[in-house]
Amino acid sequence: MLIKRPNPVPPSDITARGVYWNRRDFMRTGAVLGAAAGLAAAGIGIPRAARAGTKLSDLRHSALSTTGEELTPLKDVTTYNNYYEFGTGKDDPSENAHKLRVRPWSVAIEGEVAKPRVYDVDELLKLAPLEERVYRMRCVEGWSMVIPWVGYSFSELVKRVQPTSKAKYVQFISLADPAQMPGVKLPVLDWPYSEGLRMDEAMHPLTILCLGLYGEVLPNQDGAPVRVVIPWKYGFKSGKSIVKIRFVETEPKTTWALANPREYGFYSNVNPQVDHPRWSQARERRIGEFSKRATLMFNGYGDQVASLYAGMDLRKYY
Amino acid sequence: MPSTQLKPNQVQWLKAALFVLCLVPLGRLVWLGTHHGLGANPIEYITHSTGWWTLTFLLITLSVTPLRRLTGWNWLLRLRRMLGLFAFFYVCLHFVTYIWLDQFFDWHSMVKDIAKRPFITVGFTAFLLLIPLAATSTNRMVKRLGARRWQRLHRMVYIIATLGVLHFWWLVKKDIREPLLFGALLGLLLLVRLIYRMRKADAPARPAVGSQAA
Numbered sequence: 001m002l003i004k005r006p007n008p009v010p011p012s013d014i015t016a017r018g019v020y021w022n023r024r025d026f027m028r029t030g031a032v033l034g035a036a037a038g039l040a041a042a043g044i045g046i047p048r049a050a051r052a053g054t055k056l057s058d059l060r061h062s063a064l065s066t067t068g069e070e071l072t073p074l075k076d077v078t079t080y081n082n083y084y085e086f087g088t089g090k091d092d093p094s095e096n097a098h099k100l101r102v103r104p105w106s107v108a109i110e111g112e113v114a115k116p117r118v119y120d121v122d123e124l125l126k127l128a129p130l131e132e133r134v135y136r137m138r139c140v141e142g143w144s145m146v147i148p149w150v151g152y153s154f155s156e157l158v159k160r161v162q163p164t165s166k167a168k169y170v171q172f173i174s175l176a177d178p179a180q181m182p183g184v185k186l187p188v189l190d191w192p193y194s195e196g197l198r199m200d201e202a203m204h205p206l207t208i209l210c211l212g213l214y215g216e217v218l219p220n221q222d223g224a225p226v227r228v229v230i231p232w233k234y235g236f237k238s239g240k241s242i243v244k245i246r247f248v249e250t251e252p253k254t255t256w257a258l259a260n261p262r263e264y265g266f267y268s269n270v271n272p273q274v275d276h277p278r279w280s281q282a283r284e285r286r287i288g289e290f291s292k293r294a295t296l297m298f299n300g301y302g303d304q305v306a307s308l309y310a311g312m313d314l315r316k317y318y
Numbered sequence: 319m320p321s322t323q324l325k326p327n328q329v330q331w332l333k334a335a336l337f338v339l340c341l342v343p344l345g346r347l348v349w350l351g352t353h354h355g356l357g358a359n360p361i362e363y364i365t366h367s368t369g370w371w372t373l374t375f376l377l378i379t380l381s382v383t384p385l386r387r388l389t390g391w392n393w394l395l396r397l398r399r400m401l402g403l404f405a406f407f408y409v410c411l412h413f414v415t416y417i418w419l420d421q422f423f424d425w426h427s428m429v430k431d432i433a434k435r436p437f438i439t440v441g442f443t444a445f446l447l448l449i450p451l452a453a454t455s456t457n458r459m460v461k462r463l464g465a466r467r468w469q470r471l472h473r474m475v476y477i478i479a480t481l482g483v484l485h486f487w488w489l490v491k492k493d494i495r496e497p498l499l500f501g502a503l504l505g506l507l508l509l510v511r512l513i514y515r516m517r518k519a520d521a522p523a524r525p526a527v528g529s530q531a532a
Contacts, residue, residue, distance in 0.1 A: 075358075076358035079357065079358060080357060080358030080359060084492075084493075088492070088493035090357065090358075090359070091357065141491065143359055143362075188492055188493050189492065259492055260492070275434075278435060278436070278437060278488060278489070279435055279489075280427075280430075280431070280434075280435070282427075283427075285359065285361070285362075287358045287359060288358070290361075290419075291422060292420075292422070
């Protein structure tokens with residue numbers, strides 16, 4: 001696979017370009033890994049955008065991107081994953097996710113919308129300008145990463161499907177195909193994976209429909225080809241490999257809350273003051289760092305999202 | 319075909335070989351550590367690996383007696399102390415990893431952890447209970463305690479292994495297959511002992527032949 005120089009970048013994107021040149025080594029590793037995965041997974045006639053390691057071009061810099069954080073190396077982002085559909089070990093997804101076929105892929109929009117329809121993922125790639133969004137990601141287990149996602153605010157999709165007044169929540173359903181995903185053969189969780197947001201959470205500018213990371217299409221083990229990312233909530237809320245988005249009236253059932261309602265709630269906002277029943281949430285290990293660090297309320301996005309929960313007892317609505 | 323008895327120098331060789339073998343899990347961790355093979359979260363990897371080997375060595379130690387009874391290979395008993403001490407060795411590594419690499423000697427938060435997190439409570443308890451067993455593992459200690467008291471004390475390994483399995487079970491998020499497997503194996507090893515005791519109770523009394531810690 002050729003390693004091409006990125007397209008010329010406008011001066012307004014200088015910072016992003018600097019990031020890319022510094023990350024060139026990681027990208028190269030990613031491209032090689034991606035090429036290997038692509039070769040393994042690709043059949044004949046799969047569109048360029050689908051092949052692992054494919055660059056996404058004309059990425060915009062976003063003011064909503066988090067600054068001042070060191071990015072987690074691509075190698076860690078792509079080899080340390082919780083994606084139980086491919087196995088419950090951290091290295092299982094990177095080993096097994098090559099089985100995932102990311103084309104053809106469609107996302108069905110259903111429920112309380114004026115314009116229900118099915119989007120092909122290639123349409124979603126062009127729905128709105130793609131932005132780079134660097135976000136912190138905090139896993140409920142107590143580790144965290146900083147990942148340069150690629151996507152756009154989920155609200156861009158929402159406004160195009162015109163939810164009715166009955167749409168109070170959004171539900172995200174992930175693929176659950178035992179033929180492609182060995183973990184789905186085991187009842188570790190109730191498949192398919194389901195997650196959900198309150199409407200105002202879904203419409204928040206920070207919530208993104210995510211189509212890539214590190215300037216390339218999503219690696220399979222990170223939730224290819226399309227996922228949602230909500231940076232102020234625990235990572236399991238950010239559903240991967242989405243096939244259905246439903247606009248609903250009542251709070252949808254979410255997979256981890258079904259698995260263990262005492263431990264995982266619908267909101268699951270990152271909150272150092274509310275412990276998991278079995279372990280503390282006050283500190284976290286940033287992948288790549290030796291010492292643990294204090295966990296930030298709303299994963300450090302409190303300025304932007306705290307108002308969504310004004311007056312809510314977050315100990316009760318965990 | 320191995321006989322029920324071995325010559326002294328054969329046992330020495332066996333013990334030396336076993337010693338080296340028991341260090342392989344540690345050697346593997348060191349090798350992985352120096353070759354970037356511990357993954358994105360090395361401290362988690364080391365903690366998990368040393369804990370896993372602690373449980374494994376406990377189970378191996380507990381399988382010596384049933385195996386000896388099954389095969390008649392009495393020399394197996396000569397290996398049990400080493401196996402038990404290696405369980406203690408790996409639990410010490412596991413504990414040091416926790417207090418040093420995980421908690422950085424933050425005693426306050428560790429005390430809170432031990433008090434508030436059930437999986438840590440049982441883990442820490444199991445570790446504490448293993449200490450007197452390690453301390454009384456020498457021949458001198460066996461003599462000092464006397465066979466019966468020593469045996470009673472070392473039966474605590476049943477509780478220790480159970481607490482270890484619970485510790486593993488309670489820290490896993492959802493996939494309990496591995497703790498379940500350890501639990502099933504432990505249950506089997508304890509069941510085998512129970513059956514043996516019941517059979518012995520029924521059988522007519524026979525003069526014991528050099529039996530010490532059975």
